[in-house]
Amino acid sequence: MMRMAGSLRVSARLLRRLILTGITAAGMAASTHASLSAEFEWRYYSVSPMGHPYSQILDKHFKAIQERSGDKLKIDLVYFGETPYKGAEAEKLMRDGLGEMTEWLVSYSTSTYPLLSAPELPFLPIEALDPAKHIPAADKAWQSPSVAKELDSILERHNAIRLSRFYWPPQNHWLNKPIGGPEGFNGLKIREYSAEGIDFTTAIGATPVSMTAPDVYAALQRGALDGVVTASTSMTGIKWGEVLKAGYITNFKLSISLILVSKREYDKLPPDVQTILGEEIDKATSEILTFMVDNETKLHEQLKKDYGFTITYASPEDYAKLREIAQTAVWPAWVERVGPDVGKPLINDVLTALGAPERL
DSSP states (O other), X not given: OHHHHHHHHHHHHHHHHHHHHHHHHHHHHHHHHHHHSOSEEEEEEESSOTTSHHHHHHHHHHHHHHHHTTSSEEEEEEEGGGSSOOGGGHHHHHHTTSOSEEEEEGGGGTTTSGGGGGGGOTTOSSSOOOHHHHHHHXXXXXXXXXXXXXXXXXXXXXXXXXXXXXXXXXXXXXXXXXXXXXXXXXXXXXXXXXXXXXXXXXXXXXXXXXXOHHHHXXXXXXXXXXXXXXXXXXXXXXXXXXXXXXXXXXOOOOOEEEEEEEHHHHTTSOHHHHHHHHHHHHHHHHHXXXXXXXXXXXXXXXXXXXXOOEEEEOOHHHHHHHHHHHHHHTHHHHHHHHOHHHHHXXXXXXXXXXXXXXXX
């Protein structure tokens, strides 16, 4: 009995020692975890999921920011489609403190800010431009004084800072069947996301359908849509190519995405981290644009080879025909929508920047 009691006392002491050891180990683990946590943990809301090349490029540079800042700033990329928010609300997230950083695909919000449609009205260039020529032209349009003034005012009201910009590949029509020219649009149901795009879709005899990007795949599957206006990267990056069969290429506009950061959160960062953030975001957007220029034609070939796509390039005559439709049915409607006193000078600034001869 005495040996048993001694044994129990030893066991009790051993148990207490093991418990204390466990607590100490757990505390050390928690301390180690805390030391690995970033001082600033941010979310970046993205229009595209992680499978998209643009998101992958951004995420690579977000990791570089964390490494270069010595784990002070960690940025997690979050796809809008996996949140309660929509891409059209991007600037409001900065204003309302619902995120630290976001992509703002401006054309998603032109019903709210119609003046910002001016640089992206359809068929402003006098001919189909390849991406390498289109980027500097689009930059000039966005930097025109009237457009820049309106954009700066919106960002100031939403407590947002513009870090950089990138463009999506040229916007084109991606369809469930090939068409040979403008007449082929008649009767098709086409997803559009801007007021001016809806005007143009109607003018070419198609039916415009508005819906968010996460809903498009299923709508194409069940025949609620016959096509979309989007960039070529959507065919592979968000897999719309699985439910489409053709592209009609006019390169009729570039759509800009701005990378915004909450001024409130940005001002909390130490100056050296602000510098690192700016440098890496500039590197990311430069890499995105290089990817876009280098891969647009390659992607068309990939779609033909891997997805069985038919790619039709609009003839100069068909481009001119579609541009005339935009010039008569879309541009004047936009001017009336925003008011001639504001709209005419603004679109004329943009046309001048693009080297187009027309003036309204």
